[in-house]
Amino acid sequence: MTSTISRVLSRIGGGTSPAERPRPRALLWAVASVIAVGFLVALELAARWYEVPGPITAQAREVIFAPKSGTVLYASMALMMVVLTWRQRFIGLAAAIGIDLVLWLVRWAVGAQMMFGTGALWVTLAWAVIAVTRRTGNERLLLLKGAGLALLLVTGRKTGYTWLFITSETRPTVLDQYVATADHALGNPSWVVGRLVEATGPVGFRVLEFVYIQLAVAAVAVALYQLRHVATLRRFPSHHLVRTFLVIGLLGPGIYMIFPVVGPIFAYGADGGQWALADLWPNTPPPLGAPGPMPFDEITPRNCMPSLHTAWATAIFIHSRKAPRALRYAGTFWLIATLGATLGFGYHYGADIIAGVVFTVTIETGLRSLARGWDRPGVLLTGYGFAVFVAYLVSYRYLSTQLAAYPWVFGPLLLLAMGSVIYGYVRTTRLWERQDAAAAGARVPEPRREQQPELV
Secondary structure, three states, X not given: OHHHHHHHHHHHOOOOOOOOOOOXXXXXXXXXXXXXXXXXXXXXXXXXXXXXXXXXXXXXXXXXXOOOOHHHHHHHHHHHHHHOOXXXXXXXXXXXXXXXXXXXXXXXXXXXXXXXXHHHHXXXXXXXXXXXXXXXXXXXXXXXXXXXXXXXXXXXXHHHHXXXXXXXXXXXXXXXXXXXXXXXXXXXXHHHHHHHHHHHHHHHHHHHHHHXXXXXXXXXXXXXXXXXXXXXXXXXXXXXXXHHHHHHHHHHHHHHHHOOOOOHHHHOOHHHHHHOOOOOOOOOXXXXXXXXXXXXXXXXXXXXXXXXXXXXXXXXXXXXXXXOHHHHHHHHHHHHXXXXXXXXXXXXXXHHHHHHHHHHHHHHHHHHHHHHOOOHHHHHHHHHHHHHHHHHHHHHHHOHHHHHHOHHHXXXXXXXXXXXXXXXXXXXXXXXXXXXXXXXXXXXXXXXXXXXXXXX
């Protein structure tokens, strides 16, 4: 009778027992993987429509030909190695260096383009193959996660390049005049910092350039600290920097399509050529007037709003707060230097910067809430951050002249809105930390044991 009831309940539940049904986390991973693959395929097809290689083609090409950035490939391999033992790490590193030395000699002999990093990519792909063919169960899943994170970091850069090309092809007009007008409320910081960077000379320029280009390497350094116990615990933490980094890179380019902006060095500087309104940056702030959409070339990326470099540097800063002192100082330096580079090189307006900070804090709140379970503070702060970000975009587009007309009113209000999101994040995360500490410190008392049962 019991077995009959069990069979009936099994059929009602879909023919599988509860133990056989997929776990929610495994189902989430499966859905995320399908979405990621579909997104890459769609982006590849879109790039092919414009007769340029997409992210899949560009990544496959680097398996043989010289990559664009060997540093990123080795940093990605280091990220994958958090799941390996020390012996496996040394073997993988030696193999990568050996492969690169051989390929370097071959490329030099045939006169091909020179760049290292192919060996690191081969080693990462080899461990993915080993995970599928030689590992089972949790060990296979763990190794695939490590290789997947490494490949996602590399592929994310290729995806970004394709996105930037698509923005220049599909958005013939840009909204720089609106953002430059709104930026008067903030004191035209790009013009101010641009003159400061010029005053520092070649040394300051080179330092900021290095920080700006090697942002992914700094992210990997912080991520390696966060994931240092993965090889011992045989599992990843519920939340870490790589997740935030990837989500920023996934969502940010979508805003580029909604709010296309090229930046002051192109719209108001010599780099814009005949498309620039005037050669004003960084010596003369743009005059106030009636802003409007302006046509621009089909080459310059529309990648200003929001500033993703600021967003990523903010994420590095946030995740380095629990690290040792050296990493905390490095995270602070990288954020300050990135702000100096994005403004001082004329790539962004001040309005882009504060939007990028709010963008990151909102994403970070949502991801942390997803990892620990949604609660009221997490939902409210995520919704509030989203509302502030949308308010920024709307005010830049439709209220820019009003913002510029009353800078002593709207400038502090714009900064206050950003500060309120940051304050809410600090307050909410401290609440979560107290709750987690209380839950970890809770102890269930054991039942008292009688030394000798009483006779009844």
